[in-house]
Amino acid sequence: MSDSKHRHKSVLKKTDEELLTDDLTHQLALHTRQGHNKFLSESIIPLMLCFACPFFVRSIVFICDHCHGSIHEFLQRLLFDHTLTLKDVLENFFFFKWHWPSAIIIIGFLIYAIIMTMLLPGDEYQGPITDTGHIPIYRNNGFCYYIVSLIIFTILTVVLKLNNLSPTYIYDQWDAFLSTVSTFAFLLCFCVMIKGKYMPSTNDHRSSSNWLTDFYRGVELYPRIFNIDVKLITNCRYGMLSWALLSVIFCMKTFELYGYTDSALITCILTLVYLTKFFWWESGYMKTIDIIVDRAGFYLCWGCLVWVSGIYTLPSYFLVTHPKQLGFQLTILILTLGLLSIYINYDCDRQKIQVRSTHGKCLIWGKPAKIIRAKYRLLNGKESESILLASGYWVLSRHFHYIPELALAFLWTCPCGFQYILPYFYVIILFILLMHRAHRDDQRCRLKYGDSWIKYCDLTPWKVWPKLY
Ligand code: NDP
Numbered sequence: 001m002s003d004s005k006h007r008h009k010s011v012l013k014k015t016d017e018e019l020l021t022d023d024l025t026h027q028l029a030l031h032t033r034q035g036h037n038k039f040l041s042e043s044i045i046p047l048m049l050c051f052a053c054p055f056f057v058r059s060i061v062f063i064c065d066h067c068h069g070s071i072h073e074f075l076q077r078l079l080f081d082h083t084l085t086l087k088d089v090l091e092n093f094f095f096f097k098w099h100w101p102s103a104i105i106i107i108g109f110l111i112y113a114i115i116m117t118m119l120l121p122g123d124e125y126q127g128p129i130t131d132t133g134h135i136p137i138y139r140n141n142g143f144c145y146y147i148v149s150l151i152i153f154t155i156l157t158v159v160l161k162l163n164n165l166s167p168t169y170i171y172d173q174w175d176a177f178l179s180t181v182s183t184f185a186f187l188l189c190f191c192v193m194i195k196g197k198y199m200p201s202t203n204d205h206r207s208s209s210n211w212l213t214d215f216y217r218g219v220e221l222y223p224r225i226f227n228i229d230v231k232l233i234t235n236c237r238y239g240m241l242s243w244a245l246l247s248v249i250f251c252m253k254t255f256e257l258y259g260y261t262d263s264a265l266i267t268c269i270l271t272l273v274y275l276t277k278f279f280w281w282e283s284g285y286m287k288t289i290d291i292i293v294d295r296a297g298f299y300l301c302w303g304c305l306v307w308v309s310g311i312y313t314l315p316s317y318f319l320v321t322h323p324k325q326l327g328f329q330l331t332i333l334i335l336t337l338g339l340l341s342i343y344i345n346y347d348c349d350r351q352k353i354q355v356r357s358t359h360g361k362c363l364i365w366g367k368p369a370k371i372i373r374a375k376y377r378l379l380n381g382k383e384s385e386s387i388l389l390a391s392g393y394w395v396l397s398r399h400f401h402y403i404p405e406l407a408l409a410f411l412w413t414c415p416c417g418f419q420y421i422l423p424y425f426y427v428i429i430l431f432i433l434l435m436h437r438a439h440r441d442d443q444r445c446r447l448k449y450g451d452s453w454i455k456y457c458d459l460t461p462w463k464v465w466p467k468l469y
Contacts, residue, residue: 042208042210042212042213043210043212043213046212046213046215046216046217046298047212049216049298049299050212050215050216050298053302053303053306053307054093054179054182054306055093057178057182057306057307057310057311058092058093058175058178058179058182058310059074059089059093060310060311060314060422060425061174061175061178061310061317062074062092062093062175063422064317064318064321064422065174065175065321068321069318069321069322069420069422069423070420070422071421071422096179096182096183096186097176097179097180097183098180098183099173099176099177099179099180101173102170102173102176102177102180102181103180103184105170105177106177106180106181106184107184109238109242110233110238113145113233113237113238113241114228114233114237116145116148116149116237117139117141117145117228117232117233117237118228120139120141120144120145120148121139121141121144122139122140122141122142122144123139123140124137124138124139124140125137125138125139125140125283126138127222127286127287127291127292128287128292129378129384130202130204130221130222130292130378131204131378131379132202132203132204132378132379132380133378133379133380133382134202134203134204134222136202136222136229136286138229138232138283138286140282140283142236142237142279142280142282142283143279143280143282145237145241145279146241146244146275146276146279149241149245150244153167153245153248157252166252166256167245167249167252168249168252168253168256170246170249171249171250171253171317171320174317178306178309178310181305181306181309182302182306184305185301185302185305185306186298186302188234188301188305189215189218189296189297189298189301189302190215192218192219192220192223192230192296192297192301193211193214193215193218193219193297195220195223195225196214196218196219196220196223196295196296197214197219200219200220200223201220201222201223201224202220202221202222204220204221204222205219205220205221205295206219206295207219214297215297215298216297216298216299217294217295217297217298217299218294218295218296218297218298218299218300218301219295219296219297220295220296221292221295221296223296230296230301231290231291231296231300231301232286234296234300234301234304234305235285235290235291235300235301235304236278236279236282236285238304238305239304239305239308239309240275240278240279240304240308241275242305242308242309243271243275243308243309243312243313244271244272244275246309246313246316246317247267247268247271247272247313247316248268248272250264250268250313250316250317250319250320251264251265251267251268251316251319253320254319254320254323257320257323258323261319261323261324261325262324262325262326262327262331262415263319263323263324263325263326263415263416264316264319264320264323264415265331266326266331266334266335266338266412266415267315267316267319267412267413267415267416268316269335270334270335270338270339270342270408270411270412271316271412273338273339273342274342274408274412277342277345277346281346281349281350281353284349284350284353287353289437289440289441293441293444311425311426311429312426314413314422314423314425314426315412315413315415315416315423315426318416318420318422318423319415319416319423322416322417322420324415324416324417326415334411334414334415337407337411338408338411338412340404341404341405341407341408341411342404342408344393344401344404345401345404345405345408347393348392348393348394348400348401348404349401351364351389351392351393351394352389352394355369355371355387355389356386356387359387360373360387364389364391364392365391365392367391369389369391369392370389370390370391370395370459371387371388371389371390372387372388372390372452372455372456372459373385373386373387373388373452374386374387374388374448374449374452374453374456375449375452376448376449376450386449388449388452388453388456390456390459390460394460395459395460396460396462396466397460397462397463397464397465397466398438398441398442398456398457398460398462398463398464399434399437399438399441399463399464400464400466402434402435402437402438402464403464403465405430405434406427406430406431406434409426409427409430410424410427413426413427434464435464435469438463438464439463442463
């Protein structure tokens, strides 16, 4: 008892310097993940994920292509009929393929993305200040890039069709294409890690003696090569655009095979609207967890290059072999609910960006924004302040925007029907990812903002689902 009293007193008597050290320890904890089981979290899990993720993506394509989209059939063939052996599985799924035509498309696309990002006009804007005091600068040309790319893609499609060719070549070579992207993304992540270790672009880097963890989590927060932001290219200009184009390509393939199919069209339209919204709001995306917290490593960059292409496009890919006619009423219902989900998700993100850009002087749902001014310390010891919005969607729950995101994922998948679980992998994985992300973000903000975050949590007790979680 007396001991705890003594400790309490000593906390009260802490000098400014000690308080600063405490804050820095907090901040450093964010960087070093202190307290975790290091061997498991820094070596075993990264190693397993680096092997398992490419395996997972390729096995899904295999199940779609060779087992009619049925996991049951895949397991039956592997375990009971033995028409598929373990040797086949290992050869098919672990092999790093390099298919030259695919590699040319991928590298050509990447070069296109870099050149257009450099050339297209746009006002400069700032990303959030980092813990070391660095302020990243970007050019706001994402939406222009997206529209120009869609126009070029349309012209290219017409030219190819006139010559009896089609961009659906990518669908026909999908397995080889995806394996090549994966191999390429591995190489890229390795190069970005080496660059981060020996030539970091800013002070926001964390290098360790464990190359596995550095490869998996990444070293740098804001790597730049020739002043081009690597994460902007991998996440937005390649990852998100490839998602849009692949959805169109898979829809075209469905139309080439069966003529007009409403299910493929719904999935394609909702994906395109969602990605149009994404590029419209790209400068907002550059202030989210992917950018301000996650470093450029396998988790983020391989994920945006391969996982997005392979898993996020799964409903459109699946519909090529399992087309459905839904009818007019269902089509309108799914489209309306999907568009509503996109709007709510956008509006949540907009409220957060608006309250910060107006320093809290704005209306949220017709009333003055309710805000908490949350102070925190940068790693260099300087004090900084952020605004936490505690009204609008942001008082319903601390990550309310994840609900319309999940609803949308379900809505563009449900045209696949409910006979197979496979196309729902995106929804399931997104659910796990977002719940974990909400938890991760909560821990981060608690460490960053301390009492101010607790005050916000008192006003908004739910992490994601009001009254549930
Ligand atoms: P947020 O945009 O919610 O970013 C979280 C950060 O916002 C926090 O770390 C904190 O950062 C700040 N913040 C937290 N609470 C408040 C508040 N009350 N007021 C103001 N700022 C606050 O998270 P995400 O990056 O996860 O999501 C961004 C968008 O991307 C969402 O629309 C989401 O649905 C979507 N998304 C899509 C995914 C997909 O795969 N389809 C995956 C993940 C996200 P700070 O340090 O600045 O205070």
